[in-house]
Amino acid sequence: MTTHRRSPAPTRRAARRPLRTLGLIALALLPVLLLGTRCPVPVAPISAGACQVDITPISPSLQSAYEATFGAPGVVNHSDPIYLAGFGNDRQATGYNDRLWARGVVVDAAEGRVAIVSLDLVGYFNAEIETIRSMIDPDAGIDYLVVSSTHQHEGPDTLGIWGPDATTSGTDFAYLDFVNQAVADCVNDAAATRVPARIKFDTVDSAGLSLAIDPEDDGFGVADSRVLVDDELLAPATDGRIVDPRLSIMQVTQARHPFAPIVTMVNFASHPESLGSNNTLVTSDFPHYARERIEANEGGMAIWVSGDLGVLQGPLDIDVEDPATGARAPRRTFRWAQVHGEQLADRVSDGLTRARGKLLGRVEIAEPERVFVPLANPYFRFFIAIGVLPSGLYTAGAPDPAVGFPYPAPFDVIPQALGEDLGTEVGAFRINEASFAVVPSELDPQIGERYRARMAGAQHTFIIGLGNDEIGYQLPTEKWNDSCHACAPFVLGGVPELCPLFPDIDCNTVFQNNVGPGVDPAISAALEPALDALHDPHRAL
């Protein structure tokens, strides 16, 4: 800063002073000019609010079981029977182990207000989330709502494909109406009850949490049960098994001493399906126990958000040690789920920094991007046409509910939904030093790493999977194997050995039950530019 000194009379020296002052100012600003935009970005005091709503399905026949289990009256919100999602058809709920929740946090800082809600459900379609958005009070001021499903496999069928049989939907739409209203009210409440807050982030991992005695278990507390072609080249040390062992953590606390936690949110890439297909009790699976332990350890409310759990990361092929016995916990039991959930929670608490969170912050939100994914799977088209899966196809960006009979006689009575694409959305946002990618899919962690690599400057990265939709697997395009579709006539004709691709016909679920090879290109084409735009390498905070 220069100071002008008053001269008794104008002189040439005096005339040079403004120039010198300007020169000094320019010198002071030179580093800023040279470094371009390396100047502080706007920040503001952070405020945050949390909410939780019980979304446990309660049918007339299970109402007394709910009350007996939880000691609280239950209001019926689901018809009988409750078809459990995630494995096969006609698996009906017989009772409860723990409740299912919608848990959310609203974070407000400079430039934006984001709401993140996690549902203990197998998945939730974008159309329902759009309904929730329309039901949120405009005064809540939410700039971006993310509703993610944990993808647990022991809750009600909210997608339609686990009904009494393959051609009858298992969804109770009145239950969806209940959930939509509950989530909207939850977000309104969280926004309205915001308090000054601090926010901090950390990243730990799950290495060492499982015993590595199963050949599919590398000790990361999650196993990759579907090795794709050439994955052995990418991960030779584990014979191609690739998992994402990150536990990404966001903790929001009160702004003032004693800085009590309001919310601890954990992002982890593992299918919550440890109970397996024989269980008939409603449960949120191991996230229930993880949340309980986190709340006991930290205080406040815990939120579990599933990450890039795609193809196919989960707990079914790992073993964990029961601390009570010193022996392996029996698989597919609630005790196993408890042990695993608690060990994940303890890993979070042990690793989480105890430094105070930041008081000031910034929320930057990339405009959510509508994405149209080519629907290549004609079996999906059949199920949409007969109403098992909800309609919601598009052609050239416009809703296309048309159903037709595109095949020549004698096949001309087979209905097919005719829209070309599924419509979905992707999103991304930043909160201070953390970055979040929101994907509608069960994302393969190989792609997750690609997205994280684009979060330049972020110290902590989150992948919110099954975010604002559920469209199934997203695997790298180069891993797509078309043999199952190509050999379908031979397989169905009972002569697969006549297909030229035999014996290498891979009809595993990740190919047979997949929207198509266009998923990754479509999602990535929308998300990657959004991530790039959101991550200015010169951003300082």
Added chain:
Amino acid sequence: MGAWLVLLLALVGSARAHIVVGEKSLQQHVAESRTVIIARVLDPAARYRSAEGRIERPVLEVEVEETLKGLATQSPLRIAQHGHGVATYRPGDRAIFFLDPIEAHRELRALEGPGAPTHVSTQEHDEAFVLGPPDGERMLGAVRAYVKVADATLDAATRTGLLRKATLDLLESRSGPLGASALSSLVASPSIELLRREDLPRLDALLVDAERPPGFRAGLLAELERRRLVEGEARWTRLLASSPREDLPATIRAVGPRAGDALESHLLRLLKDSDERIAAEAALALGRPGRVRAVPELAKAIGTGGPRLRGASIRALEAIGTTEARQALERIAAEHPDATTRRRAAAALGTHFREAKASSAR
């Protein structure tokens, strides 16, 4: 060939999965497995341990009774199970197992040494084919037929005859999964004459049998229609009319998407049913694009019905998507005495009709 290929691609049955689009049929299990055996379970919870003791995994130990397909296997046999849902067995269970050699399995082929499983079950998602009454022999007969049709020396007529008998046997079984398996095979084999007019009396009995799942009955009727063995909507109306009252919601759900004009009239009557569940399912079934005739009745149902019926009717109006439907929703959003209903109708206007409006403006 092109149309045939497209059709079969359209109708591929599938294994269970995170996103499940139908059970794998018995025929598919046979076709996709290199080995099919009948075996008795010795130990459902045996364990494999590697020589150095570092690797352990549960395995199924069985005594092979008969090899139906593939090379004869050793006995006892150790089988690895893999995937989402592991089928559970009891010692002594006699069952059919669909297997691949373990070296074909990318995730498990490293298992070796004494006691290592030699095969992996292709039943990835908890399907157990235990042979017991009442349908065990029926199931086994079908599996034998599916194995036999792969014999290249068989003439087409013999092959068709084997498949036809297997299909009818499975359709007539009391087992839901076996019936679904047969339907799946039917749908996937449109050009094979698996059903004939002479079979109609037997099949008709299945259609009106209220003990059978509604989805099965609707699927069978759809398949008979597809094969041009029956025509007209009267049978759909009869399917609804013959359903016991407690099954009516499920039947409406199974039948509704196929509704033509005559069935629509039936659904409009059911919309006024005193049982709110039945009325709500009828409302949802009426929710198909362009179904203008249903709009006034759905609007009326929102005015007079309980919360379940109101919610279903709003969804139906959203799905119908016409100007009339929109106007009905606007009135509801403005005038309905229940705040939740107004909110829900406003949300429908705020989302789906916004999109429809945008698309019509293009």
